[in-house]
Amino acid sequence: xxxxxxxxxxxxxxxxxxxxxxxxxxxxxxKLVRHLLEKRVDGFYVSGSTxxxxxxSVGEREQMLEIVVDEVRGAVPVISHVGAMDTDTCVRLAKxxxxxxxxxVSSVAPFYYKHGQEQVxxxxxxxxxxxxxPLILYHFPAMTGVQSTVRFYEELSKVDRIVGVKFTSKDxxxxxxxxxxxxxxxxVFNGPDECLLAGLAVGCCGAIGxxxxxMPDLFAQLYRKFREGDxxxxxxxxxxxxRVIAELLKYDxxxxxxxxxxxxGIDVGLPRKPIQQLTGEERLQIRRFAQQFEFLELNR
Numbered sequence: 001x002x003x004x005x006x007x008x009x010x011x012x013x014x015x016x017x018x019x020x021x022x023x024x025x026x027x028x029x030x031k032l033v034r035h036l037l038e039k040r041v042d043g044f045y046v047s048g049s050t051x052x053x054x055x056x057s058v059g060e061r062e063q064m065l066e067i068v069v070d071e072v073r074g075a076v077p078v079i080s081h082v083g084a085m086d087t088d089t090c091v092r093l094a095k096x097x098x099x100x101x102x103x104x105v106s107s108v109a110p111f112y113y114k115h116g117q118e119q120v121x122x123x124x125x126x127x128x129x130x131x132x133x134p135l136i137l138y139h140f141p142a143m144t145g146v147q148s149t150v151r152f153y154e155e156l157s158k159v160d161r162i163v164g165v166k167f168t169s170k171d172x173x174x175x176x177x178x179x180x181x182x183x184x185x186x187x188v189f190n191g192p193d194e195c196l197l198a199g200l201a202v203g204c205c206g207a208i209g210x211x212x213x214x215m216p217d218l219f220a221q222l223y224r225k226f227r228e229g230d231x232x233x234x235x236x237x238x239x240x241x242x243r244v245i246a247e248l249l250k251y252d253x254x255x256x257x258x259x260x261x262x263x264x265g266i267d268v269g270l271p272r273k274p275i276q277q278l279t280g281e282e283r284l285q286i287r288r289f290a291q292q293f294e295f296l297e298l299n300r
Contacts, residue, residue, distance in 0.1 A: 009042030018269035039216035252276035
């Protein structure tokens with residue numbers, strides 16, 4: 001496993017490519033990973049929301065992780081999202097991730113059933129103790145319905161193997177408070193791509209995001225410009241990214257990103273239903289929009 005201080009920078013929440021039958025496409029997954037590595041991303045987050053982990057079997061999630069770990073070969077950290085509704089599935093996936101050489105695991109809070117904070121805390125501790133691999137918590141209240149407090153994360157930051165959190169909320173005040181409470185050794189990753197610069201400004205060590213699949217070079221540049229103190233250029237790059245994200249929000253984000261990747265020459269297939277299946281007219285509208293931006297690097 002790579003050292004924790006290597007877990008920083010721009011980490012795509014990787015899209016899972018499918019073939020025409022709907023099965024995971026290993027050749028395309030490898031192609032996508034190589035493409036993103038060439039764009040100098042700093043890691044991969046596998047089977048998260050963008051990767052459609054919740055729409056896949058446990059075996060498929062294990063398969064996708066094994067492909068990514070094998071293709072990356074230790075060049076950058078690989079984080080396996082193991083989140084599920086039940087603790088046993090998370091534990092199984094965490095043990096598998098440790099066994100095949102992932103650098104960390106991550107998990108959303110258990111969702112659908114309305115668990116109390118003690119049950120959520122116990123769920124995370126069970127995952128952390130399941131295998132000798134670091135755990136990055138995943139704060140995503142808009143999707144899970146679980147609104148944990150800064151105090152909750154501060155307490156869990158003291159648990160062995162719990163090393164950080166992916167914070168997917170636009171509340172930068174709460175984010176700043178969490179970073180201060182958990183201390184400098186706790187890895188806090190910005191979640192909302194449209195707020196990357198704000199997250200970095202309040203102290204995030206990097207970011208795990210969905211649109212890093214389709215704009216990796218832009219976001220890698222933004223991160224570098226921030227680190228260099230070139231705030232004007234970092235703001236310009238965030239503005240450019242947000243023009244694309246504003247259009248993305250008119251569609252299901254996964255369907256939109258898959259179409260952009262297809263236009264870039266990496267056909268990752270259709271998302272699994274019930275995720276939006278784009279019509280021919282919607283595809284045409286996305287192409288016309290995307291052609292405005294050289295940084296999207298469409299195949300002409």
